[in-house]
Amino acid sequence: MAKQTPFFSSISRLYPHVKPILPRLFMGLLCALLASMVALAIPQVLRVLINGSLQPGGSTQALWTASLVILGLGAAEAGLVALRRQFVINPATTVETRMRVSLYGHLQDLTVSFHDRWGSGQLLSRAMTDLNFLRRWMAFGAIMLVVTTLTVAIGVVVMFSMSWQLALIFLAAAVPIMVYGFRFRTRYSKVARRSQDQAGDLATTVEESVHGIRVLKAFGRSREALANFNEQAEELRQTEIAKARHLATFSLVVTLLPELALGAGLVVGVVLASRGELSIGSLVAFFATAAVIAAPVEFSGTLLAMALTAKTAVDRHFEVMDSVNTITSPENPRRPEELKGALSFNHAGFAFEDAPDKPVLQDITLEIRPGETMALVGITGSGKSTLLQLVPRLYEVTAGSITIDGVDLRDFGVEELRTVVAVAFEDTTLFSSSVRDNVLLGAPDAGSEEDRDAALAEALEVAQAHFAYSLPDGVDTLIGEEGLSLSGGQRQRIALARAIAARPRVLVLDDPLSALDVNTEERVEARLREVLTDTTTLIVAHRPSTVALADRVALLEDGRITAVGTHARLLAENSHYRYVIASLSKEPRDLDSELSAFEAEEISR
Structure with a gap:
């Protein structure tokens, strides 16, 4: 089990990557926050409308004006949501790409002993799944978590301004939610980490099985491989069920308690209105405001789960990035005056x-x-x-x-x-490319195309790899992943030709x-x-x-x-x-x- 780190300590490590796009993210946050404020303004228009225009003798013109204001506010909210997406999508994908390229570059630099210890599936899941999730969290989850928190806080203040009695009832539901939220965070973090690690192990198994498919078939071990994969997949399924169970329980709490509070508030509100202590408009506006902030409250479980999963993705990413490359070039490299090869x-x-x-x-x-x-x-x-x-x-x-x-x-x-x-x-290890590209992989870059073609022909001739010319597209034939479309002897001769073409x-x-x-x-x-x-x-x-x-x-x-x-x-x-x-x-x-x-x-x- 990986060591658990504080949430903000992990997330703060994204800062160097996110810093160049902070203005765009801030604009996206501002648009999302304004959209929420517009949504909170609509109940206030309703309050004015009910307390004024809908009273006996109210103005029809005021009714139409209020309707147009609400329509305008709705259109403004939709426009701000669209702007938020425009601001954050492109920079978030840019950060994802840069982090992915940085990870790949670091993997190229790390020592062979590092790759001996790490499964390829684990590295693949970090390079693809984890960074993909981080991009979605930066573009949506992080912004909406901040906006949701501010929306609920501002909404509660507005509710207090209309009726402190009803607001206290609504606020009372927040105490058990916060208590359970702390437990949820601890439990969900552990199961989220286990899920992502198991997904990496499963990816390793798939990759090994695909690369070793000939061996599995030759020895008749396909059923055993399937049974092993099924066992791993079932473990991952159980972990995902545990994740869903924790999230469902938290969603139940954050949905049920506010609804119960609103039910109790409705009874108290009707009593207050009957006594003349609360206007009908304020009562309607209060519950309209509660409806606006109810959705963010209910969605908070999903947003918190996204944040915790993002934190795990950050931890997993930097587990690789923190690995030190011990085989490096000196500050002042030397080379022999005359390179003879002793x-x-x-x-x-x-x-x-x-x-x-x-x-x-x-x-x-x-x-x-x-x-x-x-x-x-x-x-x-x-x-x-x-x-x-x-x-x-x-x-x-x-x-x-x-x-x-x-x-x-x-x-x-x-x-x-x-x-x-x-x-x-x-x-031998060959790459999913042409024979030409594989042989000339380590060849000097200098020289004309004719020189490279001559080096290719000579290397193939020395390695007795003449078969390359009889392939469907000759030396430009794509030889498939790891060269598995070739025989063992053919792969060895291509690999030897690659070493010869390097002119070492x-x-x-x-x-x-x-x-x-x-x-x-x-x-x-x-x-x-x-x-x-x-x-x-x-x-x-x-x-x-x-x-x-x-x-x-x-x-x-x-x-x-x-x-x-x-x-x-x-x-x-x-x-x-x-x-x-x-x-x-x-x-x-x-x-x-x-x-x-x-x-x-x-x-x-």
Whole structure:
């Protein structure tokens, strides 16, 4: 359960975002308040009309005048309501958009460890649902809550001016409403927070199920996934019912008590009028005024619920915005005078934030020469992938240092470092865009369109991703969300092409060719050597063929580098290395490539 903060403390955090539009919001508030004052003025016209024109001998002209005044006041109220909307809608949507863009930008800056802890659905619900609700609250809920409060206060003063006895009866109903309102606020805040968190969890489940639909279908687990989703959806439904129950009870109280007070006031008012202590016009005006403020009183429950939900949305938004990006650029970034690509690990270590006493990597010391290809091998769980993610600073070393050409990675500007270092991972991530856009994602922006097309063609050729040209729209084919319309081997080759097109000095590969057959892998490696002769490559190898193609091999054992040398030397001298090589996976078959080759052969016949 998130820590509860005071309402005004949470809402005040919106001030920097709302400050530029405060004049427009104030004008909207003023229009709404004037509309309420116009509504309160109508009963006073009725009082004058009844006490004057409707008395025996009253003027017909006065009746028509009063009718026209009431019509004018009604038209003015409608016009002011329309003006309120005009004043607040555009600036409120502007604030929503800016906050959404700011949140997205902050998410891009935050570390990988942050995203490891947070479900994507939770972030999605904060970026969409919460900010959408905040916009509606700023444009309507906040203004109407202020207007409702002022309308009721002014209305009560007017009622006192007409009959203090009846006003006291009406005011007496406010005491239990205020008492219950305090309890309602506390209870509703908790259930509103629980509802929004559960909605985020449900969004995460939907996203995971959609992305993993092939796995669920392949293993026949759709029913189990549906049962789990149904359970989560039912929990959210019960929470929403609890919200509705709290709101319904509060609405009952704020509706019933004023109505009972008005009923009692009617009896007392008739008695006062019969005694001549209250005019008929004042009696009618009193109850007309009560009718005007009855609607805001009844609506106060909904407005209060909106305010509490908005407060929760603000808290959830700033939970993300308050997260600190620990991987940043220094004030005065440095870079080597001549960028060659020499990569050095100097007693480097790493431990996750939630387990600082259990380091994943310890005392890593490794020198990779410019242009050299170094294979990194080790049993599952030895820390290979984690070590690779230290190079582009996806994770930050917690001990020692890593340097490129003698400059500590932490002295580079983050953006510049990630142009020097390119990555391709085994679990490829592609975006819902064209093959062209995915491959050229990290390519240098400089250069003509022809240069970019040439870089695209070369990257696809090196990665042996010729299949891209046979797609329905060639390299401009939209490949679908996360590239799921492609096979595993095709996705890996597109991801590798993306890393090649970036033209890095240091290339980090986390077994990006695991889905390829050995012949395709060999062709890719051969072309990589030709095209990236000056590029330093660190590659996690899970197959003997990949190891054999490397210049040297580093053996990672229990988070430490225990041996470095050529494949042949380590195979002859290191028993643990022989064990690791023997346990590496057998060469997989790329069924997609085989099928394409078979079809090509059939066509040629």
